[in-house]
Amino acid sequence: MCGIVGYVGHRDVRSVLLKGLGSLEYRGYDSAGVAWIEGGDLRLVRCKGKLDGLEDRLRGHCASTDGIGVGHTRWATHGEPNEVNAHPHIDCTGSLVVVHNGIIENYYTLRRCLLDEGHTFRSSTDTEVIAHLIEKYLTDGRDLIQAVRRALFDVRGSYALAVMWKGAPDRLVAVRRQSPLILGVGGDEAFLASDIPALLPYTRDLVFMEDGDMAILSRGGIRFFSLETGEPVDRVSHTISWDASMAEKAGYKHFMLKEIYEQPQAVLNTFLGRIKPGVSDITLPEIDLSFDVIKGLNRIIFLACGTSWHAGLVARYWIEKWVGIPVEVELASEFRYRHPILNDKVLVVPISQSGETADTLAGIRMVKAMGSPVLSICNVVGSTITREADATIYTHAGPEIGVASTKAFTSQLAALFILGLYLSKIRGTIARDELATKIDALAGLPGLLEGYLTLWHKEAMGLADEFYKKQDFLFLGRGFMFPIALEGALKLKEISYIHAEGYAAGEMKHGPIALIDRDMPVVALAPMDHVYEKMISNIEEVRSRRGIVIAFGEDGDTRLAEMAKYVVSVPRPSDGDINPFLYVVPLQLMAYEIAAARGCDVDQPRNLAKSVTVE
Ligand code: M6R
Numbered sequence: 012m013c014g015i016v017g018y019v020g021h022r023d024v025r026s027v028l029l030k031g032l033g034s035l036e037y038r039g040y041d042s043a044g045v046a047w048i049e050g051g052d053l054r055l056v057r058c059k060g061k062l063d064g065l066e067d068r069l070r071g072h073c074a075s076t077d078g079i080g081v082g083h084t085r086w087a088t089h090g091e092p093n094e095v096n097a098h099p100h101i102d103c104t105g106s107l108v109v110v111h112n113g114i115i116e117n118y119y120t121l122r123r124c125l126l127d128e129g130h131t132f133r134s135s136t137d138t139e140v141i142a143h144l145i146e147k148y149l150t151d152g153r154d155l156i157q158a159v160r161r162a163l164f165d166v167r168g169s170y171a172l173a174v175m176w177k178g179a180p181d182r183l184v185a186v187r188r189q190s191p192l193i194l195g196v197g198g199d200e201a202f203l204a205s206d207i208p209a210l211l212p213y214t215r216d217l218v219f220m221e222d223g224d225m226a227i228l229s230r231g232g233i234r235f236f237s238l239e240t241g242e243p244v245d246r247v248s249h250t251i252s253w254d255a256s257m258a259e260k261a262g263y264k265h266f267m268l269k270e271i272y273e274q275p276q277a278v279l280n281t282f283l284g285r286i287k288p289g290v291s292d293i294t295l296p297e298i299d300l301s302f303d304v305i306k307g308l309n310r311i312i313f314l315a316c317g318t319s320w321h322a323g324l325v326a327r328y329w330i331e332k333w334v335g336i337p338v339e340v341e342l343a344s345e346f347r348y349r350h351p352i353l354n355d356k357v358l359v360v361p362i363s364q365s366g367e368t369a370d371t372l373a374g375i376r377m378v379k380a381m382g383s384p385v386l387s388i389c390n391v392v393g394s395t396i397t398r399e400a401d402a403t404i405y406t407h408a409g410p411e412i413g414v415a416s417t418k419a420f421t422s423q424l425a426a427l428f429i430l431g432l433y434l435s436k437i438r439g440t441i442a443r444d445e446l447a448t449k450i451d452a453l454a455g456l457p458g459l460l461e462g463y464l465t466l467w468h469k470e471a472m473g474l475a476d477e478f479y480k481k482q483d484f485l486f487l488g489r490g491f492m493f494p495i496a497l498e499g500a501l502k503l504k505e506i507s508y509i510h511a512e513g514y515a516a517g518e519m520k521h522g523p524i525a526l527i528d529r530d531m532p533v534v535a536l537a538p539m540d541h542v543y544e545k546m547i548s549n550i551e552e553v554r555s556r557r558g559i560v561i562a563f564g565e566d567g568d569t570r571l572a573e574m575a576k577y578v579v580s581v582p583r584p585s586d587g588d589i590n591p592f593l594y595v596v597p598l599q600l601m602a603y604e605i606a607a608a609r610g611c612d613v614d615q616p617r618n619l620a621k622s623v624t625v626e
Pocket of ligand 1: 316317318319362363364365366367368371414415416417505619621622623
């Protein structure tokens with residue numbers, strides 16, 4: 012979604028804004044703009060397209076030593092992507108600007124009223140009404156903070172907002188309602204941004220604004236108020252462990268590739284301190300539930316979107332097998348409009364990389380009202396989902412910048428693997444030696460991944476050469492290889508724009524088999540597990556219809572080698588339950604190489620946003 016940055020301090024404001032917007036590019040955008048105050052005047056530069064265009068337009072302006080300003084990358088919702096609709100949006104007097112992420116639901120009515128009152132609109136966005144409303148209430152004699160508050164009483168919808176007015180040239184006003192906004196605390200400077208990477212070059216002391224917070228940022232510091240009452244509120248800053256280098260490409264062509272290669276470390280970071288391989292033990296102190304509550308649970312619900320939903324689907328197989336408890340895996344966007352039957356014996360586990368996904372958040376709010384304990388699995392420390400959940404298992408994967416989720420997925424799997432083992436240990440449903448085998452298998456996973464990454468990458472390049480011109484792909488798997496097939500198909504479609512479908516292999520006969528002909532590449536995931544023979548039969552069915560079989564199977568599987576046109580070898584782990592980790596990584600690499608061969612914008616695929624903070 013849209014990216015917002017803001018700065019007050021002694022640095023050259025335009026460089027801070029541009030650099031900040033650059034590090035938010037991954038969120039997806041179609042236009043960009045900045046505004047700053049210089050010599051008492053408000054300057055505004057916007058353009059359609061990427062940041063290079065904005066940078067070109069700013070070249071004529073010389074650098075200043077200090078400043079105040081706001082910037083924005085826009086992902087269009089209301090109004091086509093062009094310069095006029097780009098943020099910042101300005102009022103009639105040309106003295107006030109706003110940048111906004113979110114949606115103003117009643118903007119049409121507000122716009123009609125403001126037009127009647129004589130305001131002139133330049134854009135067709137919902138955001139512009141906010142600039143005019145604040146202008147209206149400033150003219151009534153209010154100060155900036157009062158005018159912003161009054162204006163927002165008229166507004167329905169979601170917003171992360173930054174406001175700058177030349178009548179108060181030493182401060183920015185920030186407001187948050189249902190859209191993330193993070194403030195960076197410096198010595199005699201202050202920053203705001205919609206995501207952490209924009210702040211990392213300057214500070215690691217961050218305040219995550221809460222819903223209904225207003226803040227005034229100035230060189231003297233940041234003050235917080237309640238939007239509703241106007242009373243001051245206390246907010247504490249968190250010092251985060253991420254640093255700026257973690258949000259850079261480090262020599263890789265794309266963030267996605269870097270993040271694929273970071274997976275051994277990401278998985279290690281997730282289990283570090285939580286599993287103890289030598290003594291076969293597992294600890295999860297962050298689960299704030301007594302053993303009696305854990306023993307009394309009668310259902311688990313995973314709640315998520317996209318790739319995070321796939322992680323929940325994989326975990327269902329583990330947890331039902333090890334813990335013997337029913338597991339439901341819900342798409343948050345559907346779940347929030349259903350009428351689920353919940354109580355305090357149902358553990359709800361939202362899974363989210365960003366911790367800001369609007370649908371997942373709405374689902375959490377719904378289940379909390381019904382008394383279910385909420386344990387989130389999340390990557391971003393301090394994000395909204397972690398604040399609203401009762402407890403959180405952090406994945407510690409480090410910043411994920413590529414829109415296509417990779418290391419966040421494998422680290423979610425690691426967290427879920429640990430959660431499943433922990434529950435089975437507390438409920439006494441797993442034998443000690445089985446627990447030990449699984450802990451050792453997880454502990455050995457980073458080494459296994461490390462050993463195969465380069466080989467898989469080479470194979471992915473070969474497959475990309477062969478298949479990058481195809482328009483359709485089918486991915487098949489059984490058991491927990493079914494969600495991995497879904498994930499392989501999602502990776503391919505989102506970054507290469509090739510139509511790809513993931514299917515449970517046993518369902519093939521019920522429809523998709525009609526698609527198979529000599530042009531159709533079929534990716535078959537076939538580890539030697541309890542459904543291997545079934546998978547082999549499915550591969551035969553594809554072959555008999557002349558489909559092109561690309562099999563992912565165990566090292567040394569000669570049977571598969573005879574049947575498939577292409578084989579990607581995956582190591583046999585000490586415990587087969589670890590297979591989802593091992594099969595998804597070569598699929599990510601294949602998707603990456605195919606997208607790169609097609610010349611696609613891998614890190615910022617069209618129409619997609621990294622974190623979906625609106626419905
Ligand atoms: O931040 P979240 O994990 O809540 O995001 C969920 C999905 O938006 C995300 O996984 C999306 O599907 C990715 N583009 C997949 O690569």
